[in-house]
Amino acid sequence: MKNFLWAWVLLGVAQAADTIKLDLEPVWSAHPVGFCLLTHPPHQFAAYYDAQRRMSVAQRTLNSTNWTITKLPSTLGWDSHNYVTMVLDRAGHLHLSGNMHCVPLVYFRSAKPLDAASLQKLPMTGDREQRVTYPVFLRDKTGRLIFRYRDGRSGSGDDLYNVYDEKAGKWSRLLATPLMSGLGKMNAYASVPRLGPDGRFHVVWVWRNTPDCASNHDLSYARSDDLVTWTDSAGKPLALPITLQTGEIVDPVPPKGGLINVNRELGFDNAGRPVITYHKYDQNGDLQIYAARREAAGWKSVQVSDWTGYRWVFSGGGSIIGEVHIGAVEPVGAGRLTLGYRYGRGAGVWVLDEATLKPIPGAKPPSRDGSGPRGLGKLDSPFPGMQRKNAGDSGTPPPGQRYMLTWETLPANRDRPRTGPLPEPVMLRLVSWPEKR
Numbered sequence: 001m002k003n004f005l006w007a008w009v010l011l012g013v014a015q016a017a018d019t020i021k022l023d024l025e026p027v028w029s030a031h032p033v034g035f036c037l038l039t040h041p042p043h044q045f046a047a048y049y050d051a052q053r054r055m056s057v058a059q060r061t062l063n064s065t066n067w068t069i070t071k072l073p074s075t076l077g078w079d080s081h082n083y084v085t086m087v088l089d090r091a092g093h094l095h096l097s098g099n100m101h102c103v104p105l106v107y108f109r110s111a112k113p114l115d116a117a118s119l120q121k122l123p124m125t126g127d128r129e130q131r132v133t134y135p136v137f138l139r140d141k142t143g144r145l146i147f148r149y150r151d152g153r154s155g156s157g158d159d160l161y162n163v164y165d166e167k168a169g170k171w172s173r174l175l176a177t178p179l180m181s182g183l184g185k186m187n188a189y190a191s192v193p194r195l196g197p198d199g200r201f202h203v204v205w206v207w208r209n210t211p212d213c214a215s216n217h218d219l220s221y222a223r224s225d226d227l228v229t230w231t232d233s234a235g236k237p238l239a240l241p242i243t244l245q246t247g248e249i250v251d252p253v254p255p256k257g258g259l260i261n262v263n264r265e266l267g268f269d270n271a272g273r274p275v276i277t278y279h280k281y282d283q284n285g286d287l288q289i290y291a292a293r294r295e296a297a298g299w300k301s302v303q304v305s306d307w308t309g310y311r312w313v314f315s316g317g318g319s320i321i322g323e324v325h326i327g328a329v330e331p332v333g334a335g336r337l338t339l340g341y342r343y344g345r346g347a348g349v350w351v352l353d354e355a356t357l358k359p360i361p362g363a364k365p366p367s368r369d370g371s372g373p374r375g376l377g378k379l380d381s382p383f384p385g386m387q388r389k390n391a392g393d394s395g396t397p398p399p400g401q402r403y404m405l406t407w408e409t410l411p412a413n414r415d416r417p418r419t420g421p422l423p424e425p426v427m428l429r430l431v432s433w434p435e436k437r
Contacts, residue, residue, distance in 0.1 A: 019374035019433045024058050024067055024405075026051040026425035029381065030418055032319075032389055032409045033076060034083030035428070036098075039395035039403055043114050044430075046405055047084045047096055049076045051425035055084060055099055055106075057116040062398070070116045074099045074106050078417045080319035087137035087394070089145045091166045094119065097135035101415075102153045105129035124162055124171040133157075136192050140227050141199075146174060150187065154317065155210040157187035158241065161227065175228060180205065181241035188242075189216070189261030193227060197272035200225055204266050204276050206259055207244055211317035216259045218244060219251040219278055219292070221299075233274075233294040250292050250299045253280045258287055260314060267328030269293070269337055269354050275329045277304075277339060287312050289326055289341060291357040302357040310345060318414030338365045373404065373431045381408045383423035402435045 027035075028049050035048040039062075046058045046067075053076040058067040076082055076099055084098030092113030099106050111118040123129060128151045136148040145164040150157045158178035162171045180188035190205035201224045209215040222238055224230045230238045232248035239246060253259040258281035265277045276292045282303065289305040312323045327340035329352065337352040351363035379386050391405040408426045410418070 019431060022065055022430040022432070024048070024428040024430060025056075025069065027407055027428040028053045028076065029383075029386070029407070029409045029424070029426045030422045031078060031413055032080050032387075032411060034085075035389075035391045035405050035407070036083075036085050037391050037393050037395070037403060037405045037430070038086055038088065039393050039397045040088055040114070041396070041398050044395075044403070045086065045094065045116060046428075046430065047086050047098070048405070048407075048428055049084070049099075053077075057086075057094075057096065057119065059116040068117065070119060072096075072108060072119060073121065078413070079415045080412045081133060081415065085135055085137060085394075087145065088114075089164060089166050090143060093166075095137060095145070095147075095164075097137070097147070097149075100132045100135065100149075102131045102133055105132045105149075107135075125173060127173075128158075128160060131157075138192060141195070146227065147171065148179075148192070151178075152182075152187060153211070155187060155208055155215070156182055156184050158182065159188055159190055175240060178241040179230070180247070181243055182207065183243055185209070186244065188220070189264075191264065191266055193224070194266055196223075196268055196274060201227055202266055202274050204250070204264050206253075206261050206264055208261060209255060212315055213260055213317070213320060214315040215255045216261055217253055217255045217257065218249050219253060219259060219264060219276065220244075220247045221250050221274070221276065221294075222248060223274075233299070250276060251278070251280070251290070251301050257281055258312075262322055263324060263326050265326060265328040267330060267337075269329065270331040270333060270335065271354075275337070275357070277326050277329060279324060279326065281311065286310055287324065287343075289339075291329065291339070291352070293357065304339065304350060304352070304357065304359060305341070307343070307345070310343065312344065316414065318416065319412040320414065321411050332366050336360070336363070373402075373406075373433045376406055376431065379408055381423055381426050383410075385410055386423060386426075387411055400435050401432060403430060403432045405429070406431055 038045045042061045050056045055072040055074040057070045060067045079101045081101040082099045086096040094110040096108045108119040133150045138146045147162040159180040161174040163174040186207045186209045188205040193201040193203045196202050206216045207218050222230045282288045292301040324343045329337040329339050335354045339350045349365040350359040386408045393403045407428045
């Protein structure tokens with residue numbers, strides 16, 4: 001979610017020259033699902049679902065326009081949760097996971113380094129791998145590969161963490177217990193642990209009681225030096241698993257209070273302090289954006305927006321279409337932060353006074369260099385309701401070069417099959433452009 005507004009602005013102005021578009025192959029377009037791009041010079045990988053909804057991995061060298069495409073034995077259903085993600089370990093083996101929403105683990109690892117054609121379907125630890133959702137690959141500060149996922153379902157699930165040993169070629173539990181557990185009564189929707197300026201990992205989450213997204217409640221926070229031992233914001237150790245009763249609550253928003261799991265973002269101010277942005281209903285029932293920061297006396301939550309007569313009412317299960325999106329705060333120096341937002345009445349970027357976390361009247365965000373891909377605004381598909389979807393590069397591109405995947409799709413449909421005419425498959429493209437300095 002970070003920088004989403006800046007990305008939207010750049011795509012709109014399309015100021016950069018020398019944009020190159022490289023076709024991969026047609027892909028499914030009747031509902032959205034996340035794809036993955038991974039650049040590891042001189043290699044590049046793209047994971048996606050093709051026109052027949054088959055999980056696919058394309059591979060090329062950066063000096064070639066030809067892709068080698070591998071089809072994997074996993075087929076996408078009508079579920080927008082089922083994104084695909086991948087990473088390379090320190091030995092160069094490709095790891096890929098996805099197409100899961102409360103189903104058995106779908107995980108592939110390449111038998112050969114830097115070779116997508118050698119991907120093999122495997123288990124990980126073999127334990128608690130029957131109801132998997134939200135796969136995430138990340139690394140600890142020593143470079144070890146970590147895999148996080150949810151075991152269970154919305155309203156009843158646990159967050160589990162595995163660690164990979166390249167020498168042994170095996171996964172094991174990083175933690176003896178879940179990091180967070182709903183104890184069968186709820187589940188945590190947590191951010192990916194983010195390494196902050198202070199050298200600690202920080203994570204924020206909301207609890208949800210049922211599959212109904214209106215049942216989100218209690219914005220929470222924890223931090224860690226090593227992803228193993230966790231504390232609250234004051235440094236008090238937290239026993240694992242963290243539960244609603246034992247965790248640190250930043251804002252005790254009740255169910256149906258306007259809190260949702262897709263909009264709880266973590267950023268840092270100029271002093272390196274974590275700042276959490278989220279939304280909830282105010283005392284008048286209007287939806288407002290808030291920013292929370294740990295002060296000497298505890299967490300302080302500040303209302304950032306001042307929207308009158310605006311209320312986004314969300315409820316139910318499945319992938320919803322978000323009417324409101326907020327970013328993470330970004331430090332820009334001189335005691336100022338920026339915060340991007342979009343809602344039913346418009347979009348923009350606030351400039352916040354770092355001391356108060358309030359918008360500075362009349363202040364304009366600093367200009368960006370305008371570096372971005374050219375000509376992505378116009379859609380190729382004539383089918384009504386199509387939207388552009390992009391996937392940024394999760395790898396390390398060469399200096400001065402940037403890449404992204406782009407394609408077109410209909411919006412989410414609550415994870416239900418669409419009836420009637422469907423759009424034709426659309427071309428998945430790799431876009432590359434030089435980064436201004």
